[in-house]
Amino acid sequence: MKKNILLLLFLPNVLFGQTGINVPEMTHCDTQMLNFLNSFGIPGATFAVSINGRMVYSRAFGNADLGSNEITQPYHMFRVASLSKPITSIGIMKMIDNGLLNLNDKIFGTGGILENHWYFSNLTISDPRYNDITLQMLLEHTSGWDRNINCFPNPTSPYPWFFSGCDPIVAPLHITQSLGESNPAKEEHLISFLLENNLDYDPGTVYAYSNMGFLLLSEIIEEISGLSYETWMKQEILHPLGIYDMHIGKNLLIDKREREGEYIGEGYTTLSSYNDGTFVPWEYGGFSVEIMDGHGGWIGTSRDLVRLLLAVDGFNSKPDILTPTSINTMSTPSTVNNFYAKGWQVNSADNWWHSGALDGTASYLVRTSGGATWAIILNKRLTDANANAFWTQLDALGWNCINGTSTIPSHDLLDSPTLNATNLLATNITENSMDLTWQNGNGTNRIVVAKDITSISSPFHFQNYPLDGNDYIANNVFGSGDNLGDNSFVVYNGSGNSVSLTNLTSNSDYVIRVYEYKKVSNNGNNSLYLLGSVDELVQSTTTLSVFENQLSNDIEIYPTLVNETLNVKIQNKTAESYNYYIYNLLGVPVEKGMLENSINQLNLNFLNSGVYFLKIRENNSKLRVLKFIKS
The missing domain is CATH 2.60.40.1930 (Macroglobulin (MG2) domain)
Incomplete structure (x- = not known):
């Protein structure tokens, strides 16, 4: 097996590993990220960069888990927090392109998009100004809500303390208590809590950053499509681009996804959003990530965020999924804030960006007018006295990386499969063999891995995966091919669609996967694997x-x-x-x-x-x- 070297860099009190395909022209980006992580005590990060439409850099650093036992890889998914807002904006703009929405559409009242909503239509909304809110106002944070103006009682029952401001995401138990609803809270409960109170400003007159505005946009996507927000976004935006590693996250550590990293908070706790009376970390059960949807709910990889951004950046280097008109509209600032457009922070230099933050998460997504994009995701943030320096330096990382790159690499790490193999079947099953067949995806080749899971009780069948840039030796005699590290063995590597697997143990269960990969000159002759949307088969060796x-x-x-x-x-x-x-x-x-x-x-x-x-x-x-x- 040809392997990329895992580089370990020793810094004071910290051991950081770097993974991903090494890019000699951009080693300064590695150094800058490592210095940043060490300076602020951040356990893990992923960092992807594109220049002129080619993803030239996709690296990972540090540890992905709470126990510091799992090295972060570029394939690790992390919460992206408010990067969910530009993602939602892309979805809304796609609906506008499809003729399903208009920026001037009213949200509430007679003829409003949500006039017949299953939950909101039963509310008593006393402030008539709600009928003036438009789709554009939600996108631009000018709907009239201000989360910095207090609305909660003191104490904010059932919490034994007072929550300042008026953002329902921090106090889900108070919301359900006020509405007489059961726990955990739903998206509609958080929005309804505000709808039954008056607006702070006339709609369209004042910019005030609003999580609930973008949660409401999620509801609009559901109302128009008849699908869940997540399902529609995957079906219409993400999957057509070959993006399968973006999902709405889960609240609890026990429910994390396969290949999802873990989140390190700053030691703060709150009452569990499940209302069981326990105090839990904000990052695991305090916040309800599952109902953040379009304002803060997504998890993903840095490389998939870059892939998505390149599909809406307005440049000709990669095809855009939005019309030029919608891209221009999405990036045009509002009349009341020159630095915020529709889901994007912007400036006069035609740079777009957004940041994201939750306990256990900090993220950045940037598109520059010079044709560069980058995404950074960390599994910890700072809110202490070092917070300003933390965010200033995080903002600078991408710029310094780009500015220090004098020779632009010629490869494109996005030249990878977008469709995995399907219809994986086992036939002619005996006590020690089986024949496997599948329908190929769109890689140049594929590997098949098999693993004996008879005595394994792990929530995930696999803990290790093929790594980009690595070539694997296969052998259809189980146990003789390359071991990915968790006793999953490569049993096939080629361009075909079948293999006869032998040397199996009787009365045992095996799990099998097929991973497509692409290795061409345009991607630097690196084997790039598609890990998402993978077909999996569990098969016993003994015929019934x-x-x-x-x-x-x-x-x-x-x-x-x-x-x-x-x-x-x-x-x-x-x-x-x-x-x-x-x-x-x-x-x-x-x-x-x-x-x-x-x-x-x-x-x-x-x-x-x-x-x-x-x-x-x-x-x-x-x-x-x-x-x-x-x-």
């Missing part, structure tokens, strides 16, 4: 029919023609619990769980009609396989 007559009769199922509930009766139990797996006729697992009682009831409403097999295992050995039919 082989064991049916060899197993004990101590297990009974009824009825065998199932409408909703399948009963599983275990006689002469010899273990506290048993693992069960349900397979369809193709041998594909569709459900798994635990059987802990002598008589267990499985709700099978979710299954389509057809023939299925129930496999029950005790202590990693086959116990019984039974067939049933779902009506």
